[in-house]
Amino acid sequence: MTGGLQRRYARTALLFITPALVFFALFFYLPIGNVLATSTMTGVRADQFVGLGNFSRALADPAVRHSFLVTVGFTLGVTVGAVVLGLALALLLNQNLRGRVLFRALLLVPYLTSVVVVGLMWRNILNPNFGILNRLLGSLGLPAQNWLTESPLLTLIGVQLWSQTGYVMVIFLAGLQGIPQMFHEAALIDGAGAWRRFRHVTLPLLAPTTVFVSIMAVIGGLQMFGLPYLITEGGPAGATNLSILHVYRAAFDERNFGYASAMSFLLLLVIVAVTVVQLRAGKKKEVTL
Amino acid sequence: MRLPARLAGYTVLVAVGLVALFPLLYMVSLSLQTQAETMQGTPVLWPAEPQWQNYSTIFDKAPFGQFILNSLIVAGTISLAHVLLDPLVGYAFAKFRFPFKETLFVAVLGTMMIPFFIRMIPLYVTMANLGWLDTYQGLITPFLMDAFGIFLCRQFIQPIPDDLLHAARIDGASELRVYAQVILPQLKPALAVLALFTFVHQWNEFLWPLVATSTQEMRTVPVGLTLFAQEEFILWHLTAAGAVVLFIPTAVLFLFSQRYFVRGITLTGLK
Numbered sequence: 431m432t433g434g435l436q437r438r439y440a441r442t443a444l445l446f447i448t449p450a451l452v453f454f455a456l457f458f459y460l461p462i463g464n465v466l467a468t469s470t471m472t473g474v475r476a477d478q479f480v481g482l483g484n485f486s487r488a489l490a491d492p493a494v495r496h497s498f499l500v501t502v503g504f505t506l507g508v509t510v511g512a513v514v515l516g517l518a519l520a521l522l523l524n525q526n527l528r529g530r531v532l533f534r535a536l537l538l539v540p541y542l543t544s545v546v547v548v549g550l551m552w553r554n555i556l557n558p559n560f561g562i563l564n565r566l567l568g569s570l571g572l573p574a575q576n577w578l579t580e581s582p583l584l585t586l587i588g589v590q591l592w593s594q595t596g597y598v599m600v601i602f603l604a605g606l607q608g609i610p611q612m613f614h615e616a617a618l619i620d621g622a623g624a625w626r627r628f629r630h631v632t633l634p635l636l637a638p639t640t641v642f643v644s645i646m647a648v649i650g651g652l653q654m655f656g657l658p659y660l661i662t663e664g665g666p667a668g669a670t671n672l673s674i675l676h677v678y679r680a681a682f683d684e685r686n687f688g689y690a691s692a693m694s695f696l697l698l699l700v701i702v703a704v705t706v707v708q709l710r711a712g713k714k715k716e717v718t719l
Numbered sequence: 720m721r722l723p724a725r726l727a728g729y730t731v732l733v734a735v736g737l738v739a740l741f742p743l744l745y746m747v748s749l750s751l752q753t754q755a756e757t758m759q760g761t762p763v764l765w766p767a768e769p770q771w772q773n774y775s776t777i778f779d780k781a782p783f784g785q786f787i788l789n790s791l792i793v794a795g796t797i798s799l800a801h802v803l804l805d806p807l808v809g810y811a812f813a814k815f816r817f818p819f820k821e822t823l824f825v826a827v828l829g830t831m832m833i834p835f836f837i838r839m840i841p842l843y844v845t846m847a848n849l850g851w852l853d854t855y856q857g858l859i860t861p862f863l864m865d866a867f868g869i870f871l872c873r874q875f876i877q878p879i880p881d882d883l884l885h886a887a888r889i890d891g892a893s894e895l896r897v898y899a900q901v902i903l904p905q906l907k908p909a910l911a912v913l914a915l916f917t918f919v920h921q922w923n924e925f926l927w928p929l930v931a932t933s934t935q936e937m938r939t940v941p942v943g944l945t946l947f948a949q950e951e952f953i954l955w956h957l958t959a960a961g962a963v964v965l966f967i968p969t970a971v972l973f974l975f976s977q978r979y980f981v982r983g984i985t986l987t988g989l990k
Contacts, residue, residue, distance in 0.1 A: 439815050439816065446808060450808040450869065454826065458833050461837065461838040465840060476844075527725070536740065542923075544969075546923070546925050547962040550948055550959075551742045551745070551746045551749075554955055554959075555742060555745065559760065560762050561762065596739065600984045600985065652834075653834050653836055655926055656926070677839075690840055
C-alpha cells in the first residue's frame with residue numbers, strides 16, 4: 431500500500447470516529463472533571479470555593495459512613511447471592527432436561543422488567559398489612575414477617591436477586607457451554623467424581639466468567655438507586671440508605687451539589703479500586719488452556 | 720441423568736419459575752382489583768370481578784398517554800441513534816489503521832466503566848445551563864451513542880474479509896458505499912440485538928428522567944408511574960395497571976425475539 435493511500439484511509443477513519451470522540455469527551459470524560467470541580471464548591475449555586483472541605487466533611491459524616499456500610503452490605507449480599515444462585519441454576523439448566531430453553535427465557539423476564547415495576551410491585555407484595563407474601567406464607571403454615579422493618583436490607587438484597595439472577599445464569603450458561611467436553615471426559619477417565627470434576631475442572635475454567643459476573647454485580651450493587659428509593663425510601667432509620675440515594679438526596683432535595691459531587695467521586699474511587707482488585711484476583715485464578 | 724435426579728431438577732426449575740413469574744402475574748391481578756380489594760387485610764389472589772376500567776382510569780387521572788408518547792420518543796430516538804451511529808465507528812476501529820487507534824479505542828471502551836451516577840450531577844448542571852431540563856433533547860442527548868454498540872459492531876465487522884472491501888473499492892465504490900453495501904448487510908443480527916437492548920434499557924430507564932424532568936408533560940412512563948405512589952398513600956390498583964402498561968412492550972419484544980436477547984446478554988459476557 432502506498433503512503434498516500436494509507437493517509438487517505440487514516441483520514442476517512444478519523445472522519446468516521448470524530449463525532450463519537452467528541453460525544454464521549456463531552457458526555458463522559460468532561461463530567462468527571464466537572465464533578466471534581468463542583469466537589470470543591472459549596473452553596474445552593476455551588477459557587478463558593480471550599481477546597482477539599484466537602485471531602486473531609488463527607489469522610490467525617492456518620493450518615494455517609496453508615497450509608498457506605500449499608501451499600502457494602504447490599505453489594506456483598508447481591509454479589510455472593512447472584513454468583514451462587516446464578517451458577518447453581520446454570521449448572522441445572524446445563525443438564526439434558528426438557529424445556530430448558532423455556533426456563534432460560536422465563537428466568538430472564540424479571541431481568542428485563544423496569545426497576546420501577548420491580549420496586550413498586552415488591553413494595554406491595556411485602557407490605558405487612560395487605561401484602562400477598564405473608565398471606566401465602568400463612569397458607570403454607572409459615573409465620574408472617576415484617577420484611578421491611580425487621581430485615582430491610584436483606585429483603586432488598588432478595589428483591590435485587592429476584593431481578594438479576596436470570597441474567598447471571600445466562601452468562602454462566604454461556605461460560606459452561608464454552609468448556610470443551612474433553613476436559614470432563616479426561617477427568618471422568620481419571621476416575622473423578624461429580625464434585626471433584628466441578629471443583630477441579632468446571633470451576634477453574636469458569637473463573638473468567640465468575641470474575642466478569644462478580645464485577646458486574648459489584649458495580650450494579652454499588653450503583654443501586656431504584657429499589658431503596660421505591661421500596662423503603664432509605665428507611666427504616668437509614669437501614670437501606672444506599673449511597674446513590676444519599677447522593678441523590680444531597681443533590682436534588684438539599685440542593686447541595688458540591689457535597690453530593692464529593693460523595694459521588696469518593697464512590698467512583700471505591701468502584702475503580704474494587705474492580706482493579708477483582709481483575710487482579712481473576713488473573714491469578716485464570717487457567718490457560 | 721437418573722430419574723430421581725431428573726425429578727428433583729424439574730421440581731427446582733418449576734419452583735424457581737414460579738418465584739420468577741409470580742410477582743408479575745400478581746401485578747396483573749392487582750391491576751384488575753377495586754381499590755378496596757387492594758387495601759384489605761386478607762389480600763386476594765384474583766379479584767371477585769375484574770375491573771378493566773382501571774386501565775382507562777389511569778389515562779383520566781394522569782397524562783398517561785403523554786407519558787407513553789414521551790417514552791416512545793426518547794427510547795425510540797436513542798435506539799435509532801445507536802443503530803445509525805455506532806456501526807460506522809465500529810467499522811473504523813475494525814478495518815482502518817490510523818494514529819493512536821489503540822489509545823482511542825481504549826478511551827471509547829473505558830466509557831463503559833464510567834457509572835451513570837458520576838455523570839448525573841454534571842449532566843444536570845449542563846442541561847440546566849443550556850435550558851434543556853424538561854425537554855426531549857435533555858433526555859436524549861446524554862445517551863446518543865454507546866461504547867457497547869461500537870464494540871459489538873467491531874466484533875461483527877472484524878471477521879469480514881478485507882478482500883471483499885478492496886474488491887468493492889477497485890470497482891470504484893466510495894468509502895461510504897463500501898460501508899453501506901458491504902458492511903451494513905453483514906451487521907443485521909448485531910444491529911437487531913443493539914436496537915432491542917437499547918430500546919428496552921431506555922424504556923425502563925428511571926434515574927435520568929427522574930432528575931432531568933419536573934413537569935408532568937415531560938415525564939416518561941417509569942417516572943410517571945410513581946405519581947400514583949406518592950407520600951403515604953398509594954393507589955395500588957392504578958399503580959399496578961400502569962406497571963402492566965410499562966411492562967407490556969418489553970414482554971412483547973422479548974416474546975418475539977428471545978434469541979436476540981439471550982445472544983445480546985451472552986455477548987456482554989464476552990467483553
